[in-house]
Amino acid sequence: MPLTATGISFIFMNTTGSIGDMRTFMHESGHAVHALLTRALPLITAKRPPAEIAELAAMTMELLTMDLWHHFFPLRQDLIRAQIWQLENILQLLPWIATIDQFQHWIYTHPDHTAEERRHCWLTTMQAFSTPVINRAGLDDYVACAWYRQLHLFEAPFYYVEYGMAQLGAIAIWKRYKEQGSVALNDFISALSLGYTKSIPEVYATAGITFQFSVDYVNDLAQFISKELDSLLKEQMIYSTDRENGRLVL
Numbered sequence: 570m571p572l573t574a575t576g577i578s579f580i581f582m583n584t585t586g587s588i589g590d591m592r593t594f595m596h597e598s599g600h601a602v603h604a605l606l607t608r609a610l611p612l613i614t615a616k617r618p619p620a621e622i623a624e625l626a627a628m629t630m631e632l633l634t635m636d637l638w639h640h641f642f643p644l645r646q647d648l649i650r651a652q653i654w655q656l657e658n659i660l661q662l663l664p665w666i667a668t669i670d671q672f673q674h675w676i677y678t679h680p681d682h683t684a685e686e687r688r689h690c691w692l693t694t695m696q697a698f699s700t701p702v703i704n705r706a707g708l709d710d711y712v713a714c715a716w717y718r719q720l721h722l723f724e725a726p727f728y729y730v731e732y733g734m735a736q737l738g739a740i741a742i743w744k745r746y747k748e749q750g751s752v753a754l755n756d757f758i759s760a761l762s763l764g765y766t767k768s769i770p771e772v773y774a775t776a777g778i779t780f781q782f783s784v785d786y787v788n789d790l791a792q793f794i795s796k797e798l799d800s801l802l803k804e805q806m807i808y809s810t811d812r813e814n815g816r817l818v819l
């Protein structure tokens with residue numbers, strides 16, 4: 570929450586110290602930094618960018634801070650686990666976003682639907698975007714209620730697909746950061762400083778990325794995440810093997 574007069578941001582949260590809480594803190598820190606970078610803009614409306622830009626700031630912060638997570642996880646094996654969890658979460662999040670978005674479209678284009686029709690639509694939609702590897706036999710009632718946990722469905726109609734758009738942008742910025750370091754970081758800061766004084770594609774271009782969702786583009790970003798994930802998994806495997814042999818360090 571940024572204060573309008575000073576532009577100083579505050580994050581209020583309850584935490585149990587879980588990795589999910591830490592990730593949430595990094596996410597909200599992205600919003601806070603965004604607010605600080607735009608506080609000098611003369612118009613309040615310019616300080617309130619749409620979700621495609623706002624969530625880009627937050628989701629990118631999650632990834633850019635990963636190299637500094639040792640402050641939260643001083644043990645190397647815990648740090649690796651946390652970073653693996655983060656990247657796995659990204660790969661799991663994108664199909665979930667697609668599921669929620671398609672389900673929302675059906676709900677609002679079928680206002681007279683029955684509870685049973687809604688249940689059928691959800692199960693069909695979830696099956697289309699889920700992996701067949703998971704055996705959900707006997708869990709039909711639980712799976713049929715899975716959409717209840719997505720608050721956006723109840724309080725912010727159609728506000729969720731933007732997270733998918735921003736997540737792709739965040740991956741692209743992180744990829745640039747891994748390749749170009751401070752150049753990518755400075756471009757990211759410049760993009761956030763624009764607030765909503767430019768269009769969404771222009772803000773993304775300032776960050777050195779493109780606002781697009783082609784199959785090739787999404788595949789390229791997914792391959793990058795998979796490569797980073799494989800590297801972490803190999804390191805985790807090495808650590809686990811060494812620990813079994815009585816060694817405590819890599």
